[in-house]
Amino acid sequence: MTVPHPLASSEEPVGYDPTAVEAKWRARWAERGTNTTDLNGPRPFYQLMMFPYPSAEGLHIGNLYAFTGNDIHGRFQRQQGHTVLEPLGYDAFGIHSENFALKMGVHPMELIPRNVANFRRQLDRAGLMVDWRRAVDTTDPAYYKWTQWVFLKLYERGLAYKKQAAVNWCPSCKTVLANEQVEGGACERCKTTVEQRALEQWFFRITEYAERLLRNLDWIDWSDSTRMAQRNWLGRSEGAELRFRVLDPLTDAGSAGVMVSQEITSGSTVIPVFTTRPDTIFGATYLVLAPEHPAVEQVTTSEQRAAVEAYRETARKQDIVSRQVNKDKTGVFTGAYAVNPASGEMIPVWTADYVLMGYGTGAIMAVPGHDERDFEFAEKFNLPIPRVVAGPDDNAHTPLAAAYTDDADGRLVNSDQFDGLAVADAKRQVTDWLTQRGAAKPVTSFRLRDWCVSRQRYWGPPIPIIYCDACGTVPVPEKDLPVVLPNVPDYKPDNSGVGPLARHEAFYHAPCPTCGKRARRETDVSDTFLDSAWYFLRYPSVPRDDVPFDAETTKRWLPVSAYIGGNEHAVLHLLYARFINMVMFDAGLVPAEEPFVKFRAHGMIIRDGSKMSKSRGNVVNPDSIMDQWGADTLRTYLMFIGPFEEGGDFRDQSISGVRRFLDRLWASVRDAQADGTPDTDVMRKLHQTIKKVGGDIAALSYNTAIAAMMEYMNALRRGERVPHVAEAAPLVSLVAPFAPHIAEELWEMLGNAGSVFDAGWPTVDEALAREDALELVVQVNGKTRGKVKVPRDVTQDTALAAVQGDVNLAKFLTGPPKKVIYVPGRLLNIVV
C-alpha cells in the first residue's frame, strides 16, 4: 500500500523536498560513478582539501565549511571543462586520537575505524564530489608503509639524524614535541607547561632548506597571511659571526685592566657570537653565554665556579615559560675576560639565561647602548653603557637614557675610523674590516630549528630503524616495510622518555638487516605531521602498493592546482609539506619544487559572536541542520554568511533566507513556460549574472556570487511573474556548485540526461549582457545630483547638453561651467 504524498494528493504542485532529492542523488551519483575521476581525462585539476582528523564527536561545522568551499571550487572547475580530482581521507594517527582512546578505555585500533565510519556517513550527506576510491587513512599499514619509506628517504639523503638535545617534553602527553607544537611555552594540545629534557631524538634537517623555503614564498600564490606567518617562523636575519678571544687566566694573568694587543691570537678559547649589528662592535662591553653553552665550563675561573654552577643548575631546572619575556634579567660573571676585536678592550664574560642556546651561536656580544635587553642587564649589574651610534639629534656625548636601537637614521660615534658612517654602511665596512683581521664572517641566521620527529607514544608509525651492536644504526630495508604497529593492550605512555613499544619485546626484538644478529628496533613512533606532510602525493596513486606514488601519474597530477585550508596550519603542516615535497623534488621523484601552487586560507565560522566550543555549548551539529534544512541549504548558507576567506557568524535564523531562495528556484524551474519569448531585460540580467557568478566563484567570493543569484531570482519572479524556460534554466548550472543535489534534480526536470556537472558552464552573451543605453552619473561640484540616459559612446559635449536639457539637473547649474570632468562610461562632474 502506498501512502499518498501530502502534496501530491492536493491540487498544489510538488514543492521542494530536500530529504528526498538528496537521497535520490546520493544514490544516483554512486550508480553512475559521477564522482569518480578518470586520471587520464583532459585538463587535470587537482583540488585539495585538508583531510580531517576523525574525532569521536563527528564532523565539525568548521570541517564542513572548509570542504564545501573546496567542493564548490572543484565542481566549478569541472564545469569549466577540467578533469577534477577531489580526494579526501583521514588523518587518524596522533596523540589526539590516542588520548581519547585512553580516556574512553577503547583501543585506538577499535575506536578509529568506528570514527572513520561515522565521518564517512556524515561526509556522504554533505554532497562532496569526492572520489572515495582514492581515500587514504594514515593508520592503514598500506599507507604508513610509505610514511616509513619517506623517513628512510630522508635518512638516505642525510636529512634524518639522531642527536641528544634539549627538547620540549610535555609531562601530560609524556612525549617530546616539535617547536611548532609548543605555543607560548605550553603544549599546543593540552596546554600543559612544557619542560626541557635532554633526550636522544630523531630530527629532520629542515634548516638546510630554510633559505629555499623562504625564497619561494616570494612567488607562490598563497594567502598573504599564510606567507607572512611562514616568513616570521623561518625568521631570517642577516648579520655576522664575530670571534672573541677569551684571555687565558694563566698566560694572560695580571693583565686585567691593561689594554692588550689588538691582535687576535690563536690557541686560546674563542667565542663566536652572532649579531645583526656588527657596526656596534665598539660598544660591546661584555659577552654573554647561554647557561647551557659548553664554553662556560672552560672559561669560568675557580673563584667564580661555585656561583656559576649554581646559576647553571637553576637554569637547567627552569621550564621554558619562566624564561620568557618580562622576566628580570639574571646572570653571573664567569671571572673570565675576552678581547673586543675592534677596540682591543678587555671585556667581562657573563652567563645569563636571556641568551638562548638554540639561536645563533648561543653567545652574544652585549651592546647595552643599542640593545634594550643588554641595556637592562647592564643597568642592573652596573656595567658601562657607552654610546657608539648617534641619532640625528644626538652627538657622541649625549647620555643614553635608554637603548638607542634605530638603525635607519643613526651615525657611528666613538668608533675610531668608522665615526660618521651611517649604520647601513658601517654594518658592511666593519664586517669587512673584522673579516680581514680574521675576527668575523658574514652569516645568515634562521629562527627555524630542525624538526624533531620522534614521539614517545604508541599511536603512530614506528620509526623504521634497527640498532645493532655490530652494525650500528641500520635502516629497515624497503622490502621489509611496513614495520607494523602491533596491536597491544598496554599502550599507555610513561615518563621514561621512551615509547610504550619499548615494553614489548615481541616488537623490538628483530634481527639486524645487515648481519642477521639479534638487534633492537627503534621504539619511538614518528610525528603525526609526517603522515600529513606527503598525503597529497599519495591520492592519485592509490591503490598502487608497489610504489608510494607512481612516477607518470605524479607527473600528470602534481603540483596541486588549488589547496584551501585553515590558517592554523600555516607553520605546521604547510611548512612540513613544502619541506618533504622539496626533498622528493631533489630526489627526482616529484615534478615541482613547491607542492601547492595556489593556497588560500579560509576564515573561521563562529556562532552568535563567539568561537564554537563544547564548554560554551554553542557547537553546531551538522546532522541536525541537514535534517531540518537539507545539505544544499546548509552548504549554500555557510558560503553566504560572509567572505569565505574571512569566515563568519553562524546564525540559526538566517539560514531560512537561503532555503527560501532554493524553494523559489525550485518553483521557477517547475513552473517555467516554454511558450512565448523570454524578456529582454531579464535575459540581459541573466547574462550579467552568469558572468558575475563565474568571476566570483573563481575568486572564492562565494557570498557575492550567491547574492547575485538571489538578485537575479528577484528579477525572474518579480511579482507573480512566471519565468520563461530560457530565463530559468541556466540558473540551475550557476547554483550547481553550491547546491549540487537540487541542481541535478532540476537539471533532470528540465529534460536533460546526464549530470549537470558535465554540461559545462553557461556561455555569456557579451553583447546581450552589455546595456545599450548608459546611465551617466551627473555630479555638480562633486556632489551626485542625478543621472542622464545617454548612448554608450557619448561625447562630453553631448552629455553636457543632455544635462542642461534635463530640468531636474539643470537647476543645479547655477552658473556657467568652470570645469567639466568627464569619465567616459562613468560620470560627468560639472564645476560651476
Place this chain on the structure above:
RNA sequence: GCCGGGGUGGCGAAACUGGCUAGACGCGAGGGACUUAAAAUCCCUUGGGGGUAACCCCAUCCGGGUUCAAUUCCCGGCCCCGGCACCA
C-alpha cells in the same frame, strides 16, 4: 615591540584599478494583500535628523590632508583579530 588583516545600518555584510545619489543580497523589524484564521506566498517600508511637500542636512572608528570627487590614497591617533617575540 615587529609583521599581516580588519573597524561600514538592529544584525551578517556589498561597493572592480578613487567615480553608477554609500548600504547590493540576506536576516530581523514594521505595514499591507490572500485566508474564517494561521502557516506558506506575494507586495511595500526600514542609517540618523529636518520639512506639508518637491527636497535639504548629517553619516563608512576618531582627527587632519590630497583631489573636481575619498569607505577606497597620504599623515597622526584609538580599538579588534591573527602570526612572531629576551631570536641578539
